[in-house]
Each structure stands twice: as C-alpha cells, then as structure tokens.
Amino acid sequence: MEQSSDNKRPSLDMSYLRHGRFVNIKASIKDLRELKDIVERKFSMKIEEIYQNLEATRDELIRALDGLSKEQLNRQIASSSWSICQVCQHLAKTEELYVVAIMRGLKSKEDSLLEKKSLDFLLDRSKRLTAPDIVKPTDEILEYEEIIERLSHSREKLYKLLNSVEDPSVLSKRQFTHPVFKEMLLIEWVKSVYLHEQRHTKQIHEIKAGF
Numbered sequence: 001m002e003q004s005s006d007n008k009r010p011s012l013d014m015s016y017l018r019h020g021r022f023v024n025i026k027a028s029i030k031d032l033r034e035l036k037d038i039v040e041r042k043f044s045m046k047i048e049e050i051y052q053n054l055e056a057t058r059d060e061l062i063r064a065l066d067g068l069s070k071e072q073l074n075r076q077i078a079s080s081s082w083s084i085c086q087v088c089q090h091l092a093k094t095e096e097l098y099v100v101a102i103m104r105g106l107k108s109k110e111d112s113l114l115e116k117k118s119l120d121f122l123l124d125r126s127k128r129l130t131a132p133d134i135v136k137p138t139d140e141i142l143e144y145e146e147i148i149e150r151l152s153h154s155r156e157k158l159y160k161l162l163n164s165v166e167d168p169s170v171l172s173k174r175q176f177t178h179p180v181f182k183e184m185l186l187i188e189w190v191k192s193v194y195l196h197e198q199r200h201t202k203q204i205h206e207i208k209a210g211f
Contacts, residue, residue, distance in 0.1 A: 010079035013111040016191030047168045050190055057194040058155065059199070061091075064204045065144065074141050077210040082137060084207055087200050088147045089137035094196060097135055098189050099161050106165070114185055122195040125202050134177045140160045158193065 061081075065073070065084070074085045082090070121127060165171065171187040178184050184192070 022064055046187075047171075048195070049161075050135075050181050050187075050194070051162075053191075053194045054155075054158075057197045060152070061151070061197060061201045062089075062148070063203075064201055064208070065147065068144065068208075070141075072119060072211060073147065074146060075211070077207055081149060081207070082203075084204050085140075085142050086137035087204055087207070089140070089142075090131060090135055090151040091136040091197055091200055092154040093137070095133075095158055095193055098155075098193055099157045101176045101178070102161060102186050102189050105174045105189070106170065108174050111173045112185060114175050114183055117181070117184060117188055119138050119188060122192060122199050123202075125199065129180065134179075146192075158190075162190070 065088070068084065072084070074083050076083045076086075122129075162168075171190065172185055174186045175183050176186060176189065178189070181192075
C-alpha cells in the first residue's frame with residue numbers, strides 16, 4: 001500500500017530533482033539535524049548512565065569501608081595480599097592515571113576505527129590481573145579519612161576532565177593505549193573506571209570475610 005504523502009518523512013536522496021531543489025534540500029538538512037539531535041541525545045544518555053554508575057559504584061565502595069577501624073583497614077590477611085587501604089590506594093592511583101591517559105587521547109585529531117571492546121572480564125575475580133608498577137600501592141598506613149580524601153581527589157580530577165569536554169561524543173571517536181588492555185576507546189577508559197572499582201570492592205568484601 002502506498003504511504004500517504006502527509007505522513008511520509010523527507011528522504012535523504014536526490015528527490016529534489018523531481019520536486020524542486022530548494023524545498024527538498026531544506027527538508028534534507030532538517031532530517032540531518034534531527035538525526036544529529038538523536039545521536040547527541042543518545043550519547044548524552046550514555047554519559048549520564050556512566051555518571052550514575054560512577055556514583056553508584058563509589059557509594060558501594062564507601063559503604064564497604066564504613067565502620068572499619070584503622071587496624072582493619074591496614075591489615076593484610078596474607079603477606080602476599082593487599083590490605084583494604086592498599087586496594088583503595090590502587091583505585092585512586094589508577095583513576096588519576098586514567099585521567100592523564102584520557103587527556104592525551106583527546107589531543108588526537110583523528111577518528112578511531114576501533115570497535116567497541118567488552119570490559120566484562122574486569123568483574124571476573126577468578127581471573128587474576130596484574131597491576132602495573134605505576135599503580136601499585138605502598139605500605140603507607142592511612143586513616144579512614146585519609147583514604148576517603150585520596151579517593152575523592154582522584155574522582156574530582158575525573159569529573160573535572162569529563163566536564164571540560166565540549167563534545168562528549170569525541171570520547172567514542174578517540175583512543176589511547178592501555179598498559180594492560182592495549183588499544184581502547186576513551187569512552188571505554190571511562191567505563192573501566194567504575195568496572196575496575198566494582199572489581200576491587202568485591203575484593204574488599206573478600207578481605208573483610210577473612211577478618
């Protein structure tokens with residue numbers, strides 16, 4: 001059945017040759033603008049979802065730390081394992097490193113041809129991942145307030161960077177090399193922040209279970 005011309009959306013073809021150049025070019029531009037708006041809205045939703053996940057994951061981490069004494073925070077249940085304090089040091093150092101990496105990736109002017117990479121493996125605690133030396137924790141003994149301050153400081157840097165990006169869609173168009181996971185789109189660097197934190201929040205619960 002032929003569609004009513006009243007309901008038919010202007011197409012992005014060469015129909016203006018048959019129906020009048022000016023009118024249909026305007027319609028095509030309108031369609032392109034609408035398409036751009038749809039893409040921007042979808043990406044805004046994606047960024048909003050990332051912000052929500054960052055907040056939710058951080059809230060879960062803080063709840064895991066609440067009520068723990070200085071001794072518990074700094075206790076190593078085995079000589080080869082990290083304390084809860086050291087896990088949090090690692091999280092803060094990693095986040096700061098990610099901020100630097102994303103900033104460097106944003107300096108590129110070339111669109112990436114990388115396909116999206118699944119990051120679900122970060123949540124699998126059965127698979128051991130070795131942290132690069134640059135983000136390994138020290139043996140420094142910290143109070144609860146000092147741990148929270150370091151975590152807040154690194155998160156502030158991340159938010160400041162994300163808020164400075166005029167066109168957030170560029171995060172899906174630029175890439176930077178991860179020291180462990182290799183080439184990644186910048187949007188995946190951001191996502192991996194909260195996935196990485198979820199992984200280590202699980203580790204903190206495991207440490208607490210060993211007290």
